Amino acid sequence: MDLPTGLRIGGRVVAGRGPRLDVINPTTGGVLAVADSADADDLEHVIGVAQRTFDSGVWSRMPIHERSRILHRFADGIADRMTELYELETANNGRPLTETKAQITRLPEWYRYNASLLLADRDAVVPMPGPYHSYTTRLPLGVVAILASFNHPMMIASKSLGPALATGNSVVLKPSEQTPLTAMLLADIAHEAGIPDGVLNVVNGLGPVVGAALTQHPLVKKVVFTGGTEPGRSIAVAAAQRFAKTTLELGGKSPVLIFDDTPIEVAARGAAFGGFIGAGQTCIAGSRLIVQRSIHDEFLSSLASLAEQIRIGDPALPETQLGPVISAKARDRILATIANSGARVVTGGTAAEVPGCEGGFFVQPTVLADVTNDMPVAREEIFGPVVVVIPFDDEDEAVAIANDSPYALGSAVWTRDIARGHRVASRIEAGMVWVNDHHRLDPSSPWGGLKESGIGREGGWESFHDFTHVRAVTVRTAPDDVDWYGGIATGRLN
Incomplete structure (x- = not known):
């Protein structure tokens, strides 16, 4: 396919005036594409285009039923080009094709959901005393900047792009400079769907330059x-x-609490899914396994066996279960973290050799034991296929270990006791808790963290309304005029 490499500004493909950037294929270490990047003048231009488009009202004041119909066409366009999108994303970030397909075939849901919220939203009537009719309306913010990351480029962009567009904003999307290609293609699909020029713009570039300027x-x-x-x-x-x-959806060190009423194989398979999917390159990776001491050794053996069976290989092949990490720098950082962890390496801990992909950035799925919760490897985000296993004795201790972290994004509880599942979930300090599962998301469910895992939510009404300002309108309904100074003031001002 012809790879999209230019900036998308005002409905046009333009050459960036910044340095051209190599887009590396993490599977081979070779150059997949050379993409344009923006400089300061490009940033002023794109923000100006977005602001003028917003001010024109072509999108921001478009009747909501028409805007909703266009967003549904956008979702249709994404669905129509789904194969192209997931193949391109796999080539760009190295996530196995089966994983990528499973994730981004759901993308149209985000646009359809927010297009539907647009029609379902209602203004509130405020019960103000006196001869007044008071109500609220919402108005879009203006220009919104979305800075997406390399690990899930399309999904992360779409979680905020859906509500930002639905509520009438103009958007400047900056993908990671490591994975810009699908974002550029997404802008083309938006143009074809009838989203007015200048509403969705895509600019590539280095984070400290382009991201900081935005x-x-x-x-x-x-x-x-x-x-x-x-x-x-x-x-x-x-x-x-x-x-x-x-x-801001930031770092994570998600605790996974595994109680001894869960069958060992069930718990091990769940933990492997939580920790190794996407090569562990996700903020909600279940990387901190807190396991009841009575099953600790048996669980550790079962998890290590599963990790050793994971098929590492070319992510474009359907049989591959674990692809590379994003870069040589990431691989080397992960391996150095393991080597200096002070933990016992139960399995993994080294780079993986993949025939035919000798230049790729592969890391063996790694399980670390003899870990305490105060060790750096248990407190710091590794962002690779590495999990640590920490024993606990009772429920109170498990919750205490889980909450003893600077992060609070995702978490999971594995138990066959439904009362315990609800009870423990209510005690965990995290923005999201899964019981007997991990990684699940939906456009209707708020997604985000506490503490140093960030602020705000993606998904649901929470995200939809956060792309708007609320405005109060108060109408005097009394038949007489306001004449505060014409006689004795007997009313009240507030």
Whole structure:
């Protein structure tokens, strides 16, 4: 296929004036494409285009039924080009084809859901005393910047792009410079669906250059960022200085509590899914396994056996279950973390050799034992196929270990006791808790974290309304005129 490499600004494909950037295929280490990037002048141009488009009202004031119909056409266009999208994303970020297909075949749901929320939303009538009819309306923010990450480029972009577009905003989408290709194609599909030119723009470039400029620009009224906690902290500070909104989905070290009433094989398969899917390159990876001591050794053996059976290989092949990590730098960082962990390596811990993919960035699925919760390997995000196993004795201790973390994004509880499942879920400090599962998401369910895992939510009404301002309208319904100073003031001002 012809790979999309240019910027998408105002409905046109344009060459960026920044340095051209190699897009590396993590499976081979070779160059997949050379993509354009934006410079400061490009950023001023794209934000200006987005703002003028917003001000024109061509999208922001379009009747909501028409806007909803166009978003449904956009969803149809994504579905029609699904094979092209998931093959391109697999080539770009190295996630196995079967995983990528399973994830992004759901993308149209995000646009359909938010298109439907647009029609379902209702304004509130406020019961103000006196001769007044008071009600609320909502209005779009203006220009929204979405800074997506490399691990799930299309899904992460779409979780916020759906509500941002539905509520009438103009968007500048900045994909990760490591994985820009599907975002560029997404803008083409939006244009074909009839989303007006200038509503969805895509600019590639380095985070410290393009991402920072978007974050700091006075016309950008909201910033959505998925990535590391420290960059997220900088974005929050920059946005706060001009009172812009933020949604920040940041780091995680998700605890997985495994109780001894769960069959060993069930728990091990669930833990492997939670920890190794996507090569562990996800903020909600179940990387901290907190296992009841009575089953600890047997569980550890079963999980190690499963990890050793995972098929590592070319992600384009349907039989592959684990692909490469995103870069040589990531691979080397993961391996150094394992080597310096002070933990016992039960299995894995080394780079994987894949015939035919000798230049790829593969890491063996790794299980670490003899870990305590105060060790760096149990507290810091590794972002690779590495899990640590920590024993506990009773429910209170399990919850205490789970909550003893700077992060609070995802978590999981494995138990056959339904009362315990609800009870423990209510005690875990996290934005999301799965019981007897992991990684599940839906456009109707709020997604986000607490503590250093970020702020704000993606999904549901929570996200939809956060792309708007609320406005109160109060109408005096009394037949007489207001004449506060014409006689004795007997009313009240507030």
